[in-house]
Amino acid sequence: MAEEFTGVCLRVNLTTGQLTTETYSSILMRRYLGGWGLIGYHLLREVPPQCDPLGPENKLIVTSGIMTGQPLAGGGRHMIGGKSPLTGGFGAGECGGFFGAELKRAGFTSIVFEGISPTPVYLWVHDGQAELRPAEHLWGHEALETEQQIRDELGDRLVRVAQIGPAGERLARIANIIHDLNRAVGRTGMGALMGSKRLKAIAVRGKQRPSTADPERISELGKWFRDHYKETGSAVFSTLATLRMVRNNNNFGGLPTRNFQEGVFEGFEKLSAEHQLETVTVGRDTCFGCPIRCKWVVKIEDDKYPVRPEYGGPEYETTGSFGSLCGIDNNYVTCHANELCNAYGLDTIGMGSVIAVAMECYERGLLTREQTDGLELVFGNADAVIELIHRTARREGLGHVLAEGSARLAEWIGQGAERYTVTIKKQDLAMHDPRIKYGHGLGIAVSPTGADHMHSLHDNAYQTVGGLAEIEPLGVIEPLPFDDLSPAKVRMVRQVIIWRTLDNLTGICMFHSWTVQQKVDLINAVTGWSTSALELWQASERAYNMARAFNTLAGLSAADDRLPERVMEPLPEGAVAGKVIPREVFAEALVKLYAMMGWDPVTAAPTRIKLEELDIPWVADLLEGKKAQDVMRERPEGEGDAFG
């Protein structure tokens, strides 16, 4: 290769306090790119897949993407992964904001945390340097307080802080890692993993521009985006942002309502983007380098549901989870719940969902008033929702169980309560009902991280010719109806879920409608490679399959790739009322997707030949029982010198 584009990995042994750095070779970077690719690389080689996710053998991997920190729109994202305390498999989440860019500007591609610190600590990373600092005085504090204290003691207001709140400290499996007070790596319980390591926070500050092979080209593309994004699919995010989906999904008949029992919510107007703009929105925030400004800042001066602007405002997912899903038509409540989750470090989707499950169980008599410590846990009871967030963060009463997430709550309740959970791999569905988009259902059924809207086809636009433009370069040139599950639809789902993985590997925000070609151009400009959509596709498929392989090694199987019973029931009202996803058809589509993906129909693992096709035979060796240390000893040429 003409250019060398390497990476730097900071390795932090929390048990010993030792910090070391390693270089990712150019070949390694080209093969794995970042995000899931690097997380999978470390997980498969270093973490015993059967280990206790909250024990010392698990690792917390903080990583960037190829584009993270580049001075242009949509390059603000980073990813955090490890074995998931929630799903027991491949865990990972990603978020925007400023932390990822700051990490890159501090000189690091990724940080691997291993072991468990004897006492609470935080990591301070700045300009190629890093040190562990005591954090006993921060333990137990909420996010805003913690961030202020860290900035104070480091004497720099521009330090970017990733942290856990009290929920993560208490190992809540729905705990998140919160950044900049309002950007969450929410899913798969990464907050609990961080808490288990007694790592309170990661503070970063960096002033060096990340290496770029062709800075002029990057500037040019950045300028193009600033000038043109309003003519692309990104435009909607600059107007009604994610909250526009409240109305859209309600119109389609699939706004998750009262724990997915319904798809139309009578109070949806009060949760809508338009209402949010009129009533509580005081400004618009953005991520590193981004002109879209899709983050709506909220301020509410109210005795009962106050909101401070520092904590941002709720996205669609949060609004759905605490709004329609819990039967609540009050955006003061969704905004306040959002603040509490950000302050306590709780995943808003997981929190709202576990409350909705508890509500349904309460209404059905499976949960008693005694068990709720006196709360009248019916849909629409806003005060109960707020109260349960507090209790979950503190692990008080029922909150102690809610902290474990819906699936474990149902186990605790017993009496067949699992039929009211809406999870895949123990992770709750985001606010996208598969009943109005069957392809989405297929995608989340197989997503390595469980029900995960970041890794599926959740846009109904692909049903129309215009909406196809984005995916035509992936070879999907004919629109298909939302309820289709033919081989052609399976193929469409495959193309989309693999390609979408690229955004994770690169750190490009999916709200940025860069075309396939522009993504190729961006990556070439940064790396100096002459890559192609084909090579990037392979890298995406590679990372996706590494995550699947880790799941197999961790004990997950084909039985875990299924939709929850709830969404196999018909919806009572709305555009798809009475319609069901035909079980046999869905099962066949799943089998088809397995085959198209190159997964074994029995073990659900990627086949050796697929892994060889993806140039990662060492993953097949692991699946066939070879020990990770032996595989590492034989690692291929290009990776041989990756770690000194």
Next chain:
Amino acid sequence: MAEEFTGVCLRVNLTTGQLTTETYSSILMRRYLGGWGLIGYHLLREVPPQCDPLGPENKLIVTSGIMTGQPLAGGGRHMIGGKSPLTGGFGAGECGGFFGAELKRAGFTSIVFEGISPTPVYLWVHDGQAELRPAEHLWGHEALETEQQIRDELGDRLVRVAQIGPAGERLARIANIIHDLNRAVGRTGMGALMGSKRLKAIAVRGKQRPSTADPERISELGKWFRDHYKETGSAVFSTLATLRMVRNNNNFGGLPTRNFQEGVFEGFEKLSAEHQLETVTVGRDTCFGCPIRCKWVVKIEDDKYPVRPEYGGPEYETTGSFGSLCGIDNNYVTCHANELCNAYGLDTIGMGSVIAVAMECYERGLLTREQTDGLELVFGNADAVIELIHRTARREGLGHVLAEGSARLAEWIGQGAERYTVTIKKQDLAMHDPRIKYGHGLGIAVSPTGADHMHSLHDNAYQTVGGLAEIEPLGVIEPLPFDDLSPAKVRMVRQVIIWRTLDNLTGICMFHSWTVQQKVDLINAVTGWSTSALELWQASERAYNMARAFNTLAGLSAADDRLPERVMEPLPEGAVAGKVIPREVFAEALVKLYAMMGWDPVTAAPTRIKLEELDIPWVADLLEGKKAQDVMRERPEGEGDAFG
């Protein structure tokens, strides 16, 4: 899709004389592009795969690629296909020159000839018009004479003529279709197929520029190539052209010598590019729009081996076939043999190879002097070579058998003579010995058209980092040794043979080192699509698999995907002396390649899931026994209106 990019197919029923036109829809064009894609499309849907290739049910499909006729370098190629009289399977060849561009400029994407004409005819195509004209007066004539007569009677010196010579008329299975007197669609016996239809020639003339979505971009790319090709891999073709391979392959120890018994030829200097330049080269010809000028024109005023410049000059393949392969160290002979083949319409590779096999059989006593009609058929006997070309074209004596090709010659000889043939699927190897490039061996073993150097990895450059630049965008980022057959090499072979198919689908000459990105740009500029390397890769894989599927339906199987015994023997001298391709390793690599390609290990056919992945489930229907007419009735949306 934003733009409509359609195609026009001219259908010529030779039995009835009826001519009709049909439109290829935009979706169809995007799915199949051209070349093998359109040939496979017509073959699979219209030709009974078990039919007699020389009977009325077979069709002759003349087609262009997406780029054919565009005013820039390397867009001069077209392809001709049908069920092969030589292999019995998918038959197709391609060539450069001016015919393809002229066809496009006459307003046609392709021509499908069906039936058999009661009397010899030729087709005259010009500016959207077409007519069949009598050709009794041309029947039996050699190429130069025929072309002159056609131009005379059409009154236009710029008419481009594709024609068969006496060999094709006499159904020689190694007959070619010759264009511009010196560009041959040489392989798989397309000349015999054309002869069986009593179609002597196709004359075309067109003045309309083919449709181009972005003519300025095409001009820009064309200019870039003219200005820069000498800095690319194309440079070598502008200096020593294909003949440089005489010296290269001899140095590598794999210049096919005396019927592949040896890999080093003592007389190679006399066949070398340098010698050819010094002794007989009088000028340099080129193809439509191309600045490289790789075609060396030869003139020899000699009583015994005269050559007229109209017939061009021999390429490397021809020089190897009539030179080292027959033990002849005289470039007058190779040049004269080239002229004879072009005049008679014979494939130079097939002709030289069948003579070499006959020579070895003669030397080994399997062929008697009686059978050779008195010729002393030993290696190095130039006069015998020349004489046999005449006799083959006339089907006289031994020539009657030679016209059938090596495999059938060996059957006729009996006594185990097949062990001296060097064929795959009855087609002779081109002048690339797999023993110096194992990956090439793998590629030709599975090529749907039999041993075909156009569809394999025949460049040893991929063993070095520099040589990889071209294929890095295909995800092949580490060099591998020539004798490697590991899964990584299998993967490299797969990437290359699939991607190389794109040149066929587009009509881009493989001597043009357009990068992967430039090919994407070129196709977008012509079509107005926003395609990607990924989509083009899929189109290539699609076409490749359609060809494989036709083979299965025609009765070919995994047993036909094998290297000839001769190349499994060690070479006696040179750089790889004594080295053998390990049989088990090669067999394993083949199994691996099947799996990676998505082919059934038993039937050798593409699996249904692979065909669904490639968006052509109708091909799987055919393989599962559905009748072509039923499949056509159910054809998908986008193709529904392809034919009125």
